[in-house]
Amino acid sequence: MSPKKTIVVLDYGSGNLRSAQRALERVGASVEVTADADAAAAADGLVVPGVGAYEACMTGLRKIGGDRIIADRVAASRPVLGVCVGMQILFARGVEFGVETTGCGQWPGAVTRLDAPVIPHMGWNVVNAGADTVLFKGLDEDTRFYFVHSYAAQRWEGSPAAVLTWATHQVPFLAAVEEGPLSATQFHPEKSGDAGAAVLSNWVEGL
Numbered sequence: 001m002s003p004k005k006t007i008v009v010l011d012y013g014s015g016n017l018r019s020a021q022r023a024l025e026r027v028g029a030s031v032e033v034t035a036d037a038d039a040a041a042a043a044d045g046l047v048v049p050g051v052g053a054y055e056a057c058m059t060g061l062r063k064i065g066g067d068r069i070i071a072d073r074v075a076a077s078r079p080v081l082g083v084c085v086g087m088q089i090l091f092a093r094g095v096e097f098g099v100e101t102t103g104c105g106q107w108p109g110a111v112t113r114l115d116a117p118v119i120p121h122m123g124w125n126v127v128n129a130g131a132d133t134v135l136f137k138g139l140d141e142d143t144r145f146y147f148v149h150s151y152a153a154q155r156w157e158g159s160p161a162a163v164l165t166w167a168t169h170q171v172p173f174l175a176a177v178e179e180g181p182l183s184a185t186q187f188h189p190e191k192s193g194d195a196g197a198a199v200l201s202n203w204v205e206g207l
Contacts, residue, residue: 004028004029004030005028005029005030005044005045005204005207006029006030006031006032006042006043006044006045007024007029007030007031007032007043007044007045007046007047007204007207008031008032008033008034008036008039008040008043008045008046008047009021009024009031009032009033009034009047009049010034010035010040010046010047010048010049010064010066010069011033011034011035011064012035012057012060012061012063012064012066013060013063014049014050014051014052014056014057014060014061014085015048015049015050015051015083015084015085015086016049016051016188016190016191017033017049018033019190019191020047020049020083020190021033022190023189023190023196023197023200024047024190024200024204026197026200027197027200027201027204028201028204029045029204035064035066037064037065037068037069040069040073041069041072041073041078044079044207045079045080045081045203045204045207046069046070046073046078046079046080046081047080047081047082047083047086048061048066048070048080048081048082048083048086048089048090049083049084049085049086050082050083050084050085050086050087050088050089051084051085052085053085053096054085054088054089054094054096054101054103054111054151055094055096055099055101057085057086057088057089058089058094058101058102058103058104061089061104067104070090070104070106071104071106073181074106074180074181074182077180077181078181079181079182079183079203079206079207080181080182080183081183081184081185081203082182082183082184082185083184083185083188083189083190084148084149084185084186084187084188085149086184087153087176087177087184087185087186088103088111088151088152088153088186089103089104090103090104090106090107090177090182090184091103091104091105091106091107091108091109091110091111091153092105092107092108092109092110093109093110093111094110094111094112094151095110095111095112095113096113096151106182107153107157107158107177107179107182108157108158109153109155109156109157109158110153111151111152111153112151112152112154113150113151114149114150114151114152114154114169114170114171114173115170115171116169116170116171117170119150120148120149120150121147121148121149121150121152121169122147122148123146123147124144124145124146124147125144125145125147125167125168125169125175125187126141126142126143126144126145126167127143127145127165127166127167127175127176127187128141128165128166128167128175129141129165129176130163130164130165130178131163132163133163133165133176133178134163134178134183134202134203134206135165135176135178135183135185135199135202135203136165136176136199136202137202138198138202139195139198139199143195144192144195145167145175145185145187145188145189145192145195145196145199146187146188146191146192146193146196147167147169147175147186147187147188148188149186152173152174152186153173153174153177153186154171154172154173154174156174156177158177158179159179161179162177162178162179163177163178163179164176164177165177165178167186167187173186174186175187183203185199
């Protein structure tokens, strides 16, 4: 039997850390929740969660050097998975309440408010997965995932080689991005039941 994949859930003061840990353990990973840079560098996979405001998440992330941890792993082709605001902070900037915050800059472009009459976008939604997706492998087109957000990346300005998965809440937005070692989901896989477990399992298997 092959050893379990080791995963660090990055603890920078934001995110559903324990629910992410449990969801990853459910799919057979060995999971540690920590802010330790050495542990984050050594793990097979790094998960960057995030809830709340973009600016607060970036402040917390920079306090523990999380932006450097992410950059170093990506540069070394070591897998990283961003979740919810953990996806948003991978972009160059976020604009909330008229305030622009610099993000990690792994992907160009901005995260902005959804132009929809009902905000936040909360609940279950289908996605349109990219053709070469790994995350959504084996899942039906009508599979639903759980979203809670008012902001999203609504344009892609990065590499045409990236695998993009879109969803719609009045307007189209990026539900997931997969590019080399860096993957991210706007929805919460840890709150998406069996569908979310399948996405996490696909990611863990690829480590």
